[in-house]
Amino acid sequence: MTAIEVRGLRKAYRGHEVVRGIDLEVARGEVFALLGPNGAGKTTTTEILEGHRRRDGGEVRVLGADPGTAGSEWRARIGIVLQDTDDAADLTVSEMVKHLAGFYPDPRPPAEVIDLVGLTPKGGSRIRTLSGGQRRRLDVALGIVGRPELLFLDEPTTGFDPQARRHFWDLIRALAAEGTTILLTTHYLEEAEALADRLAVLAAGEIVAVGTPAGLGGRASAGAKVSWRENGVLRTEQVADPTPLIRELVAADTDLSSLTVTRPTLEDTYLTLIGAHL
Amino acid sequence: MSGVFAPAPGRASMRSVVASQIRMELTLTARRGEAVVLAMGVPLLVLLGAGLTEVTNVPGDDRLAFVVPGVLALTVMSTAFTGQAITTGYERSYGVLKRLGASPLTRPGLLFAKTAAVLGLIVVQLIALAAVGLAVGWRPHFEAVLPALGITVLATAAYSGLALLMASLLRPEATTGAATLIYVLMLAAGGIMFAAPDLGTWGWFVLPLAAHAEALRETLSYGRSVPTAIWLSLGAWALVLVTAAARKFRWE
Incomplete structure (x- = not known):
């Protein structure tokens, strides 16, 4: 069952196109995050899905209805956390x-x-x-x-202190655990990583990547950087799969007390993705 | 697993939604009580000034019979139009209306709730001013109160429609300016402190305040019925302005 279905969504303000053909699908019960820099079209997209803004083109279904024409029965099934x-x-x-x-x-x-x-x-x-x-x-x-079936959260934790943010995350997880579908827009990558089942990165009105937080933009297959100290000298190797290398090191009885294995963080991936579109 | 978070879709009946909104509007009005009292200052001043002294020429011998109904009509315009246009304009810019737009409250529901709440406030204001009028010697025909009330409901709907329309089309600062300007123009030309310009029957259609004031005079001061042209005029204003407001009203 899909909660949100978007095909070829377009929206322009005074001839300037801010949403340029977005496709999106969010399943019922999913926590989906929209990431992107300011002006990427996140809020415009969200407002169209909420029925607050008209679209110029494309197909949109939210809980089975067109938000542009849906009435108050539909509105009672969604919840909106407004920004500003x-x-x-x-x-x-x-x-x-x-x-x-x-x-x-x-x-x-x-x-x-x-x-x-x-x-x-x-x-x-x-x-x-x-x-x-x-x-x-x-x-x-x-x-x-x-008690909405679908909750829109537009940058919900802006201005929260770290403790309030953690508290809020617990609340969102509890809502999600009970089956509420959640569409979240946020600037905070750690927030998307902590909460979202899947996420999409929006840049200049287009979706440049969709995936799980772990797999976004080929992050899972991007390989890993393995570092350790051998006789006081820092050694670093970039490998696709760190397992064989570590096995070798163990077999050679190397001192692994300083071993680190790092993959690109979500932030690295995100910055690469939007960097290509700025 | 139907814990506290289990989604429960649907909506409350529109009647209870609107009733709840009317309560909220009235609560907010009560919280700005000082503004409501201040808004009655001008009508009260006109009532006592023009009603008890010879500062202006009014038609007829009975000054209070002319002035008091005019002041009541002025109060209706002040609250339903000027006050409401300004409040709603700022509510829109503060995001209050956007918040309501995110809820199951419909546009007609909100417009109805606002108009009903304003009507409630007007009734209280009119009772207070009429009591002052009685105290200084106005002798109304109580048996004519029903048609007077009917025409007042129409006038309230028309003013309220215009207020919400303006608040939707203009920025709050412009709404405040325009609403105040119209208030002053109507006060001058609306036949409250002195006779309205004699435009014949057409005058009732051009100057709703003058029409409303005349209807209240005919009924309350003289015990006669409301002229048909005034029913038509205020009915038409109400229909056109409420329809336009419902079409053009914007949440943000």
Whole structure:
């Protein structure tokens, strides 16, 4: 079952094409990350999938419907964590969560959602008094209060401290474990690596690579760099498969206390991929 | 495995969604209570100034019979049009509307909720101003309150439609400027402090404020019925502006 199906998606602003023929498929229950530099078309693509923006061309199906024409029944099945909202609301955190919960037939209990995002101590505070990170966590709470089948997260952890980010990752994993499909856009490669089943790299409006975090851009087959010290001298070998080399070293009784085997990191792969398109 | 996270699709009935939104709009209005009270300052000043002193020439001998209904009509315009256009314009730029657009609340649902909430606020304001009018000697015909209320609902819908339309088409700063300008023009030409320019029946179609004020005078001050031309005028304004707002309304 596919949750998201995109064929040949195109979108231009004032004649400048920012999405140039994207194909994408996300299965139900999958956590899928869209990576790419600023201006690559991530947010535009996401907003088209959310039904917030019209497309110029291409086929799009989200939960079986065309987001451009789908109605409020469809909207109730998706959750959106918005980027850059600044609703200067005079409502309190708990009033806002309760209010949005009222839009869904079987919402999560508001107190539980507030607790999940760690805002319980702020439940009675006006939204305008929240810090940037607390504001983002409220956005997450509002995105999941309706128990969505498909959740859109647009750079959800911007402004989080490391502890809050780990906490948030646990929350996303818990949502995914219960079957929620998640489309995540992020700048943080370690976030994509930690959460995503698959990811796509977007550069200048085109998808330049799709794969698992481990296999992206031929990363799994890119070989490995093996280093060790022999008689105090650093030795380094680039090999396709490190196993035979290490076996040899062991057989020769080499001191392997300083042995390292490194593969290209996701960041190395990512920078190579987008570098070719800048 | 139907733990706390199990997806449960569907949506609440549109009636409860809209009811919930009306509650939120009213809560937000109550939180800006001081702005609501301030918005009644101008109408109150006009009521006491033009109603009790001879600063302006009004038709007829009974100044309060002319001025009080005009002030009530002015308040409806001030709240449903000027206040709402400004608030909604800023809500759009702050992302409040985008947040609602991400929810199952539909566009017509939001427009209805906003108009209903504003109508609730207007009723409270009108009761307060009418009470001041009574206190200083205005003697209304209470039996004519139903048609007066009916025409007020139409006027509210028309103003609310125009407010939401403007908030969708213009930037918030431009909306604020234009809404204030229209308020001042209508205050001057709308037959509130002195007689409106005599444009005959067509006047009711050009100046909705003057039409609404005249309808309230005919009913509340004189116990007569609302002229058909005014029903037609405000009905047409309401239909056109609400339809346009529903078509053009943007969440962001």
